[in-house]
Amino acid sequence: METLKYKDFYGSIEVNQEDDTLYGKVLGLEKSVLITYEGNTVAELKKDFRNAVDDYLEHCKEHNLPTHKSYSGTLNVRLTPQIHAKIAQLAEQAGLSINAFIKETLQKAMM
Incomplete structure (x- = not known):
């Protein structure tokens, strides 16, 4: 399976064949955290993935919440x-x- 990587976050790459779009979610997070993204091209998917990670990090910073990264190593x-x-x-x-x-x-x- 191909994955995306950005700032120690890993994301899936999925294809919706019904509407020819790409989508994914950040992998390895706690069950309470869901970060998704989508795009019509690989470039759009990568951009939305990075934006979703950045938005998540900014949200955590603004609300003084701990961040959960993909695959902690434990x-x-x-x-x-x-x-x-x-x-x-x-x-x-x-x-x-x-x-x-x-x-x-x-x-x-x-x-």
């Missing part, structure tokens, strides 16, 4: 106790914290 994963124990064992053998072990393992998997 990920909670539910595991079975057996998997958790095995990861802890492997991390210890590697001389790493569990977090560092999981991060390193995921980075290798993405290559």
Whole structure:
């Protein structure tokens, strides 16, 4: 899937084939925050995406609200106790914290 990026915000690119328009929403935000944008061309979509992000940031600033960015870097994963124990064992053998072990393992998997 293609995405847009602007100021640490990521956005989807969707196509409405009924009216030949493009649209999307900012990804990875809390459920209470929805930022959408649209355009008739890719250039218009990108411009509306940037404007929507800027409007959101300005709104938060004006009302002294915290901003929520796409993908904070924190990920909670539910595991079975057996998997958790095995990861802890492997991390210890590697001389790493569990977090560092999981991060390193995921980075290798993405290559």
